[in-house]
Amino acid sequence: xxxxxxxLPTLSVQEGDNSIINCAYSNSASDYFIWYKxxxxxxxxxxxxxxxxxxxxxxxxxxxxxxxxxxxLSLQIAATQPGDSAVYFCAERKGGANNLFFGTGTRLxxxx
Amino acid sequence: xxxxxxxPKFQVLKTGQSMTxxxxxxxxxxxxxxxxxxxxxxxxxxYYSASEGTTDKGEVPNGYNVSRLNKREFSLRLESAAPSQxxxxxxxxxxxxxxEQYFGPGTRLxxx
Numbered sequence: 001x002x003x004x005x006x007x008l009p010t011l012s013v014q015e016g017d018n019s020i021i022n023c024a025y026s027n028s029a030s031d032y033f034i035w036y037k038x039x040x041x042x043x044x045x046x047x048x049x050x051x052x053x054x055x056x057x058x059x060x061x062x063x064x065x066x067x068x069x070x071x072x073l074s075l076q077i078a079a080t081q082p083g084d085s086a087v088y089f090c091a092e093r094k095g096g097a098n099n100l101f102f103g104t105g106t107r108l109x110x111x112x
Numbered sequence: 113x114x115x116x117x118x119x120p121k122f123q124v125l126k127t128g129q130s131m132t133x134x135x136x137x138x139x140x141x142x143x144x145x146x147x148x149x150x151x152x153x154x155x156x157x158x159y160y161s162a163s164e165g166t167t168d169k170g171e172v173p174n175g176y177n178v179s180r181l182n183k184r185e186f187s188l189r190l191e192s193a194a195p196s197q198x199x200x201x202x203x204x205x206x207x208x209x210x211x212e213q214y215f216g217p218g219t220r221l222x223x224x
Contacts, residue, residue: 032211043116043202043215044155089154093211098162099145099170100213102154 012109019077021106023090026071032093034100035064035075039086047075047088077108085110113138116216118203124222125193133188133219135203143206144186145170145213146178148199155202161186193223 013019025033031052036044050057050064050073057064063076073090087107091100119134137144142163147155147170157170161180175197177189186205190197200220204213 034212036215041218043204043217046212046214049212091155098143098168099157099160100211102156104152104154 009104010107010109012111013080015080015082015110015112017080019075019080019084019108019110021075021077021088021090021108023073023075023103024071025073025090025092027092027094028068028071030092030094033064033066033073034091034093035062036089036091036102037084037086038089038105044089080108080110082110082112084108115139116203116205116214118201118216118219120219121217122220124224125190126224127194129193129223130189130191131193131221132190133201133203133221134185135187135216136185137203137205137214138184139205139207139214140183141205141207141214142183144180145204145206146176146186146188147202147204148172148197149202149218150199158188158201193221195223197221198223 034049035047037047038044048059048062048064050066055066061078065074087105089105091102116137145160146158149155156172159178161167164183167178179187200218202218203216206213
């Protein structure tokens with residue numbers, strides 16, 4: 001079946017290092033992708049999004065890369081900080097759908 | 113702006129009891145959504161409302177009903193709660209022309 005999934009359920013990085021969180025999707029009709037951050041006890045918070053007509057988008061300390069050939073999405077966080085510790089979700093919008101489909105999430109732990 | 117607000121924050125129900133989860137947004141968004149989040153899983157869509165006066169089933173609608181009371185408010189009702197409905201419930205909204213969803217802080221529901 002079609003799914004949005006993540007390669008790694010957990011990721012630990014040293015403070016100051018760069019983090020890369022990966023996400024695979026299987027629906028070639030998906031036209032929009034988004035990354036959310038969820039801190040413990042809180043709702044998901046928007047980080048960055050990208051449309052399928054782009055392959056890279058940058059925000060403040062974050063970059064999303066989209067490889068449509070292999071249906072892969074990644075979130076890069078530069079100079080990771082303790083405040084970046086959270087669960088990160090990718091989600092996709094399948095063409096024509098009114099809603100997003102979420103992956104299971106990756107827990108990022110930043111080691112001081 | 114408060115964004116998306118949800119009440120209550122916590123609730124404990126006995127099996128068979130009913131309750132309504134409330135959600136309101138002050139961003140003048142057209143679309144609103146209800147998700148549930150279970151441990152180790154991503155967000156699963158229960159119901160959504162693309163606009164005032166319309167509602168549609170999502171991935172896991174069984175055991176739930178919704179009401180789009182007006183443009184601001186979207187409630188989720190459990191008519192006869194079951195232990196399988198123990199979860200964290202999130203409400204979200206999206207503005208016209210956009211896909212990014214803004215989430216509320218969640219309601220943690222336990223059914224015993």
